[in-house]
Amino acid sequence: MTAPAPTRYFPAPRTARFCSQCGSPIRRGIPDYDNRERDICDRCGAIHYQNPRIVVGTLPRWQGKILLCRRAIEPRYDTWTLPAGFMELNENTVQGAERETQEESGAQVEIGSLYTLVDLPHIGQVHMFYLADALGPELAPGHESLDARYFDPAEIPWDELSFHSVSSTLRHYIEDSKRGVFPVRQYALKTPL
Ligand SMILES: [Zn+2]
Secondary structure, three states: OOOOOOOHHHHOOOOOEEEOOOOOOOOEEEEOOOOOOEEOOOOOOOOOOOOOOEEEEEEEEEOOOEEEEEEEOOOOOOEEOOOEEEEEOOOOHHHHHHHHHHHHHOOEEEEEEEEEEEEEEEEEOEEEEEEEOOOOOOOOOOOOOOEEEEEEHHHHHHHHOOOOHHHHHHHHHHHHHOOOOOOOOEOOOOOOO
């Protein structure tokens, strides 16, 4: 069985066919005073803007090891990832990163500085990873994780990682660990996988 195309898991942002305000069919078009195509409802006049979504996560550390979670959900079921997920309304990025870490691994962490800020314009996402320090070794993977454990940097399963934003964050981290200096890394990736 061949793996499904990545686009199946990362659909283009536009999925709605009907206006969420009034239920009428919507059309694509460029509104007045705009220069991009939007979803427009001619009946009620609503313009349904869509913008990138933010994924927040952490690179949690405990005694020199790095926490990874084995995904129990698609996309990328059964691959190892740093704990991360979509930011929710009414939380800030640090709170979101801490919440996702708790939900996926059970780890209690103290969030440190922002480490990677990764643009993924082709799927309309921005991924942000914070350095974090675990307050203890205890883990309790939630329903989104098959497993969670700390890896020595030399044991990271590079061939079984979930996303480019995760593998690139880990690569930067291991490289920066040699000097013990972790500047913010901002870059763009062309594909999520
Ligand atoms: Zn409408």
